[in-house]
Amino acid sequence: MLPAGQPKFKRRKADRPDEIVAAAMDVFAEKGFAAARLDDIAARAGVSKGALYLYFATKEDIFRAVIEQGVAPNLGRLQTALAEHDAAFPDLLRAFATIVSSIATDSPVGGIIKMVIGESRNFPELARTWRERLVEPALGVMSGAIAAAQARGELRAGDPRHCAISLVSPMLLGVIWRETFVPVGAEPLDIPTLAQQHVELWLRGMRPDAGAAA
Amino acid sequence: MLPAGQPKFKRRKADRPDEIVAAAMDVFAEKGFAAARLDDIAARAGVSKGALYLYFATKEDIFRAVIEQGVAPNLGRLQTALAEHDAAFPDLLRAFATIVSSIATDSPVGGIIKMVIGESRNFPELARTWRERLVEPALGVMSGAIAAAQARGELRAGDPRHCAISLVSPMLLGVIWRETFVPVGAEPLDIPTLAQQHVELWLRGMRPDAGAAA
């Protein structure tokens, strides 16, 4: 009856928040916001439910923290990727596709995207945050680069924003596919291959006519 | 106090189910499954909560009916669209894009897609149904048509499934954009224009090399 050796908990104030957010990420990604129980999150974080409230005021706050934490690292990687700006446009794009597919493949963005989409009406601020901090910057950088390449005559005309969407949408769809249909028996998409094939298609489709003047 | 003329309700057994599903579609699309209250659905359908249970056994059944009803009409329209198969491939594709964007623009698929994505883990059968009855048939028809065109030498080589995804993903993303970011202040995407521009890009990107033999 008496706990022989091990103590029944450790005091680890510094590590708890991150551990809780990580556990919450898993549970939220699996169940969605409403169906996720705080008891589950606590259990997965190796902590009691009460302890959650030592670090977060409400369930919504935990959710916010999860979504927030999903923004920063990806934004960082994208910016880093696009900082190496000196490559020729096609090669830049190929590198970009590689990075996006690696993010898509081995980070939990998938689950987060799902939640941002699914809970956008219930948590408008989250959709706003995600758009302002991740989607718009990324789209902005990309359409900027596209517009510049168009100005240099490397790409043909066309609304740069639409072009950027044409470019990234298959990768995003691949992530959504993995989250939605693969758990239900669908063949996984080979996102890196898909991305590569699509980038080449896009580059050919955006190549200016041979005879056109710059 | 006494209801002078009008009766307090009408008995309309035949019409109720559709009205309930329509009301539920709105509420589910706005709130998601868990956050949607049956009282709200009932109120919007002009009926008491108890009446829902005359036609559906559980909340999940209502949800299933909503998602089911989202499948059929779209499947129908797509099949009809692709039945007119005699046009040349590029024109067929342009017509297809027009139809897809009109579906995207003025049908409630957006809300349904959101729910299928968001609740796929909690309702695996729904994701399965959607995939089996809508996504796979559509993808199948499209990649079949693409493969045929490739065999005829009208399109260059490349995994037909990936090609099909490259083709439709911007439209899908447009719908998701509208559902997720527009309610939060984002500029709406012009889906028809996006679709048109993308189809042309895709056709150019898939055009075989001029010198290549058939």
Next chain:
DNA sequence: GTTTAATAACTGACCAGTCAGTTATTTATG
């Protein structure tokens, strides 16, 4: 007057959030 669509008051399960108490850890004291 019989049938049954429809209502509205009700029940019970579930779960976010609370808090009184417990235990690990730190700090003061001999």
Next chain:
DNA sequence: CATAAATAACTGACTGGTCAGTTATTAAAC
């Protein structure tokens, strides 16, 4: 070094509200 007093991280049983689903009752329809 002990060891006792103080602190704060942590626990888990409890509660209050919400809401899916039930049921006793009413009233429309024929």
